[in-house]
Amino acid sequence: MSVLVVRGAVAVLEDAGRVRTGDVIVVDGAVVDDADTTDAEILDASGCVVTAGLVNAHHHLLQTAFRTLPGTRGIPMREWLPAMAAAYNAAGIDPELTGLAARAGLAEALLSGVTTVADHHLTWPSGADTVGMARAAAAAAADVGARLVSVRGAARDDPQEAASSAQAIVDALVPDRPGGVSADGMLQVAVGPAGVHSDPRETFDLLGEVAHRHGLRRRTQANEVVDVEIALERYGRRPLDLLEDWGWLAADVTLAHLCDVTPDEIGRVAASGTSATHAPGCDVPMGWGVAPVRALRDAGIAVGLGTSGGGSNDAGHLLADARLAMQVSALVGPQLPASEVLSMATSGSADGLGRTELGRLTPGSAADLCLWDVSGVADAGVADPVAGLLWASPGRRPRTVVVGGRVVVDAGRLVRADEGEIVARLFERVTR
Numbered sequence: 001m002s003v004l005v006v007r008g009a010v011a012v013l014e015d016a017g018r019v020r021t022g023d024v025i026v027v028d029g030a031v032v033d034d035a036d037t038t039d040a041e042i043l044d045a046s047g048c049v050v051t052a053g054l055v056n057a058h059h060h061l062l063q064t065a066f067r068t069l070p071g072t073r074g075i076p077m078r079e080w081l082p083a084m085a086a087a088y089n090a091a092g093i094d095p096e097l098t099g100l101a102a103r104a105g106l107a108e109a110l111l112s113g114v115t116t117v118a119d120h121h122l123t124w125p126s127g128a129d130t131v132g133m134a135r136a137a138a139a140a141a142a143d144v145g146a147r148l149v150s151v152r153g154a155a156r157d158d159p160q161e162a163a164s165s166a167q168a169i170v171d172a173l174v175p176d177r178p179g180g181v182s183a184d185g186m187l188q189v190a191v192g193p194a195g196v197h198s199d200p201r202e203t204f205d206l207l208g209e210v211a212h213r214h215g216l217r218r219r220t221q222a223n224e225v226v227d228v229e230i231a232l233e234r235y236g237r238r239p240l241d242l243l244e245d246w247g248w249l250a251a252d253v254t255l256a257h258l259c260d261v262t263p264d265e266i267g268r269v270a271a272s273g274t275s276a277t278h279a280p281g282c283d284v285p286m287g288w289g290v291a292p293v294r295a296l297r298d299a300g301i302a303v304g305l306g307t308s309g310g311g312s313n314d315a316g317h318l319l320a321d322a323r324l325a326m327q328v329s330a331l332v333g334p335q336l337p338a339s340e341v342l343s344m345a346t347s348g349s350a351d352g353l354g355r356t357e358l359g360r361l362t363p364g365s366a367a368d369l370c371l372w373d374v375s376g377v378a379d380a381g382v383a384d385p386v387a388g389l390l391w392a393s394p395g396r397r398p399r400t401v402v403v404g405g406r407v408v409v410d411a412g413r414l415v416r417a418d419e420g421e422i423v424a425r426l427f428e429r430v431t432r
């Protein structure tokens with residue numbers, strides 16, 4: 001039995017708005033109420049706020065290799081998509097690049113306090129070794145010590161090919177695992193077309209069948225501006241009407257973005273039990289507007305937080321985007337309190353992945369946690385150190401990060417991998 005005690009924190013944010021002081025006791029990778037701590041490893045949290053590890057519910061890790069590309073800034077999405085596609089073609093998407101980009105993106109995640117990343121991977125060239133690509137991303141996660149949700153996406157893929165690839169990825173990565181979650185909880189497989197703007201009903205149907213067979217979560221993107229425009233052009237209907245008809249408004253589905261939604265649509269999403277992911281770090285720079293998170297939550301929709309990918313956000317720093325979410329919320333309704341946005345970035349995201357053991361520090365939860373040092377000048381004068389996590393010190397990074405009871409970031413550095421090597425190998429591959 002391995003026992004870890006996180007001791008001396010200024011505050012422990014246990015779950016949605018529940019703040020306490022005292023120890024966090026971890027036994028064999030899970031948070032417990034109490035245990036014999038005589039021989040425990042002690043993690044000194046003095047000067048720190050302790051939170052659950054953040055859960056990035058919507059990322060595109062491959063885009064980590066394609067940040068700030070010329071010709072991708074300040075342009076409409078209709079031009080952005082082919083610009084990114086040209087870059088993918090030129091680089092050649094294969095297991096090697098997928099793995100190196102994931103390794104960099106996941107290292108960045110851990111270093112900014114994100115312990116679980118849902119990687120909505122959308123680029124699977126026809127005929128490519130897609131199982132090898134998924135394996136490479138999973139290996140990268142295991143290497144740095146992060147949890148990964150590998151979402152077999154699709155973006156204009158042949159529907160049959162996408163579905164058989166998704167099936168092969170399940171068989172290779174999480175065989176015989178209900179819900180597509182590995183026994184140790186470090187890897188999960190899900191499916192998700194890019195959206196109705198990109199994929200036909202057949203892709204939604206066939207990926208949905210794979211999900212149904214294995215109890216996988218389904219994820220897609222909906223109601224950013226181009227999605228609505230294209231749905232109206234192509235089908236004369238709005239995206240959520242189509243998703244509802246296609247059986248993709250349901251409790252196992254999470255929709256990312258949702259910038260442009262009507263009150264009636266919010267009601268239908270809520271009634272179906274569908275969850276949502278807010279991604280302001282992508283939506284705002286892309287000019288898509290601000291999703292009405294207050295209205296979504298008031299309707300009873302579980303809302304998580306995601307960064308979306310490196311091609312639009314260019315960073316995977318979820319806490320920075322939580323701060324942005326809080327700030328821009330005041331443009332579309334009453335401002336979201338910091339505590340609510342922090343719960344979106346943790347338990348809200350985890351719930352949309354069907355992982356209620358993640359994103360909180362209540363007894364029985366997985367011991368994924370961050371120690372945020374609030375003793376420095378950027379936090380001087382802060383009256384509420386938990387709210388200060390977002391209001392003060394933009395871009396803050398955790399001092400220590402624990403995943404499943406194991407320390408993976410110590411003194412702000414990766415424990416299990418070399419940052420310099422991760423950076424060098426990705427640059428070497430993309431400039432080859």
Ligand SMILES: [Zn+2]
Binds near residue numbers: 058282308
């Ligand atoms: Zn996205």
